[in-house]
Amino acid sequence: EADIYQTPRYLVIGTGKKITLECSQTMGHDKMYWYQQDPGMELHLIHYSYGVNSTEKGDLSSESTVSRIRTEHFPLTLESARPSHTSQYLCASSPGQGLSYEQYFGPGTRLTVT
Amino acid sequence: QKEVEQNSGPLSVPEGAIASLNCTYSDRGSQSFFWYRQYSGKSPELIMSIYSNGDKEDGRFTAQLNKASQYVSLLIRDSQPSDSATYLCAVTSSGAGSYQLTFGKGTKLSVIP
Numbered sequence: 001e002a003d004i005y006q007t008p009r010y011l012v013i014g015t016g017k018k019i020t021l022e023c024s025q026t027m028g029h030d031k032m033y034w035y036q037q038d039p040g041m042e043l044h045l046i047h048y049s050y051g052v053n054s055t056e057k058g059d060l061s062s063e064s065t066v067s068r069i070r071t072e073h074f075p076l077t078l079e080s081a082r083p084s085h086t087s088q089y090l091c092a093s094s095p096g097q098g099l100s101y102e103q104y105f106g107p108g109t110r111l112t113v114t
Numbered sequence: 115q116k117e118v119e120q121n122s123g124p125l126s127v128p129e130g131a132i133a134s135l136n137c138t139y140s141d142r143g144s145q146s147f148f149w150y151r152q153y154s155g156k157s158p159e160l161i162m163s164i165y166s167n168g169d170k171e172d173g174r175f176t177a178q179l180n181k182a183s184q185y186v187s188l189l190i191r192d193s194q195p196s197d198s199a200t201y202l203c204a205v206t207s208s209g210a211g212s213y214q215l216t217f218g219k220g221t222k223l224s225v226i227p
Contacts (some may be wrong), residue, residue, distance in 0.1 A: 031213045033214075039155075042217065042218075042219040042220065043158075043202070043217045045214065047155065048213075050213060051118045065182055090157050090158075094213060096213040099145060099146045100146075101146045101148075101206045101213060102146070102148050102160055102173045103160075103204075103214060104159050104160065104214055105157040105159070106157060107156075109158055110155070
């Protein structure tokens with residue numbers, strides 16, 4: 001069973017605030033990912049990391065930034081939240097070796113920017 | 115541009131019937147294939163993985179892979195109302211050093227009691 005955690009689960013915040021969405025996993029996975037998903041819509045990869053001190057932007061342009069200082073921790077930060085950032089943010093991790101590329105998702109953070 | 119195509123649905127089946135979900139992919143070098151279930155408002159949950167041609171069964175779920183046709187499917191036998199969800203097909207990239215999955219847009223399944 002995958003052990004990946006996200007906090008907060010729900011966040012309502014005003015425009016212009018700085019926010020950090022937390023993601024942690026206890027499986028020792030090197031590969032971690034952030035996705036953005038609007039209700040009923042497809043997943044969009046916004047950031048990924050293949051190990052400590054490695055981060056890359058994904059397919060969807062995002063104003064957020066990420067860091068990977070520890071293997072188990074992959075936080076996402078929005079310096080100045082806007083209503084267009086309202087969405088669900090999903091964190092995932094993967095063993096990423098052999099054929100084991102499956103990704104395990106956290107419960108998600110539902111962000112609303114007013 | 116690597117693509118994964120799924121019928122968007124909704125696919126409606128009566129309780130107890132077999133639900134058949136289909137997925138095609140464009141990257142001929144893909145090696146690993148996954149099915150995820152996503153309930154409304156929840157995160158995707160891995161339900162099946164398949165790596166070689168043929169069938170793989172797990173309980174009421176059977177995944178089928180045909181690499182020559184670039185086709186992967188998921189069969190759900192004895193469908194239950196609790197199976198009502200969106201099912202996502204995910205495929206690995208063949209690119210060197212790529213550890214990403216390409217996800218389809220999902221097929222919404224409704225099981226009618």
